Amino acid sequence: xxxxxxxxxxxxxxxxxxxxxxxxxxxxxxxxxxxxxxxxxxxxxxxxxxxxxxxxxxxxxxxxxxxxxxxxxxxxxxxxxxxxxxxxxxxxxxxxxxxxxxxxxxxxxxxxxxxxxxxxxxxxxxxxxxxxxxxxxxxxxxxxxxxxxxxxxxxxxxxxxxxxxxxxxxxxxxxxxxxxxxxxxxxxxxxxxxxxxxxxxxxxxxxxxxxxxxxxxxxxxxxxxxxxxxxxxxxxxxxxxxxxxxxxxxxxxxxxxxxxxxxxxxxxxxxxxxxxxxxxxxxxxxxxxxxxxxxxxxxxxxxxxxxxxxxxxxxxxxxxxxxxxxxxxxxxxxxxxxxxxxxxxxxxxxxxxxxxxxxx
Numbered sequence: 001x002x003x004x005x006x007x008x009x010x011x012x013x014x015x016x017x018x019x020x021x022x023x024x025x026x027x028x029x030x031x032x033x034x035x036x037x038x039x040x041x042x043x044x045x046x047x048x049x050x051x052x053x054x055x056x057x058x059x060x061x062x063x064x065x066x067x068x069x070x071x072x073x074x075x076x077x078x079x080x081x082x083x084x085x086x087x088x089x090x091x092x093x094x095x096x097x098x099x100x101x102x103x104x105x106x107x108x109x110x111x112x113x114x115x116x117x118x119x120x121x122x123x124x125x126x127x128x129x130x131x132x133x134x135x136x137x138x139x140x141x142x143x144x145x146x147x148x149x150x151x152x153x154x155x156x157x158x159x160x161x162x163x164x165x166x167x168x169x170x171x172x173x174x175x176x177x178x179x180x181x182x183x184x185x186x187x188x189x190x191x192x193x194x195x196x197x198x199x200x201x202x203x204x205x206x207x208x209x210x211x212x213x214x215x216x217x218x219x220x221x222x223x224x225x226x227x228x229x230x231x232x233x234x235x236x237x238x239x240x241x242x243x244x245x246x247x248x249x250x251x252x253x254x255x256x257x258x259x260x261x262x263x264x265x266x267x268x269x270x271x272x273x274x275x276x277x278x279x280x281x282x283x284x285x286x287x288x289x290x291x292x293x294x295x296x297x298x299x300x301x302x303x304x305x306x307x308x309x310x311x312x313x314x315x316x317x318x319x320x321x322x323x324x325x326x327x328x329x330x331x332x333x334x335x336x337x338x339x340x341x342x343x344x345x346x347x348x349x350x351x352x353x354x355x356x357x358x359x360x
Contacts, residue, residue: 015084021097066097091146098123105172109351141167168193227333244276263298
């Protein structure tokens with residue numbers, strides 16, 4: 001679909017790329033179900049006040065509910081973002097379904113190199129044709145964030161609380177959907193929000209730790225090499241460790257284990273995962289340890305059983321979120337030529353996905 005400019009060309013130019021999701025959906029009153037329907041242009045037509053904020057360039061990249069997004073779609077989205085950033089756009093908004101929006105934001109955080117302008121993902125918990133939709137406030141706040149802040153990172157902008165009072169900008173590799181239906185479902189994990197944004201255009205910076213915009217250096221580099229055969233495995237009481245055999249047999253190149261607490265897995269009896277993990281590491285398949293607790297960080301030495309995993313060669317990735325570790329391992333396997341290089345990439349802070357200390 002060709003690009004279409006809307007409104008005053010003297011204002012900052014913001015490109016809006018549509019990918020589907022609830023923000024682009026409406027209710028089918030025959031079935032009662034919600035389905036993707038609206039194009040970016042149709043969404044924008046419902047928010048006439050944005051003509052006072054920016055010149056909008058809108059087009060549809062795909063029309064997919066976020067549960068159906070795949071790593072191949074991340075690459076398509078990243079490629080289209082690069083086109084816009086490397087043109088005259090001052091920033092990019094991606095309308096996206098909320099269920100896997102934090103996966104896409106993390107993937108873009110690693111794939112967009114030398115990013116000097118903001119890229120913001122925006123979704124909605126309620127479809128755009130409902131009077132209670134949060135879509136329009138989220139979109140308005142995202143536009144204010146792009147046009148009035150000096151941030152040049154991948155972020156998610158969504159409601160901070162249940163009312164339409166304000167939104168927050170969350171770093172792309174620190175965001176997580178924490179509620180199935182609330183407007184304020186997205187929270188920053190082990191990190192502060194970057195900014196608080198009000199619908200009237202006020203922008204309150206909260207964090208001082210962010211990459212700053214450099215408009216004289218607009219060229220972002222697309223680095224979309226990913227090894228897609230990575231598995232995210234959840235540790236739970238009674239988990240069958242033979243799941244690792246299944247993945248090895250099917251050619252998987254890396255595992256992220258969403259472990260308990262500080263990074264624990266079963267270590268005794270028939271449910272022990274130790275031998276299966278040893279088998280994977282012996283085949284030069286990296287095993288990354290994260291925590292399903294989300295808040296806090298894993299640690300390889302506090303308990304004896306953690307030391308066993310560390311001795312085997314597992315990679316403990318500090319306070320990185322499981323979903324982020326899953327995507328980063330895809331990236332590391334595509335860029336590292338050895339197990340040591342993959343480990344080094346996993347433990348190198350590339351997009352503020354690892355913090356030096358955990359927030360209290």
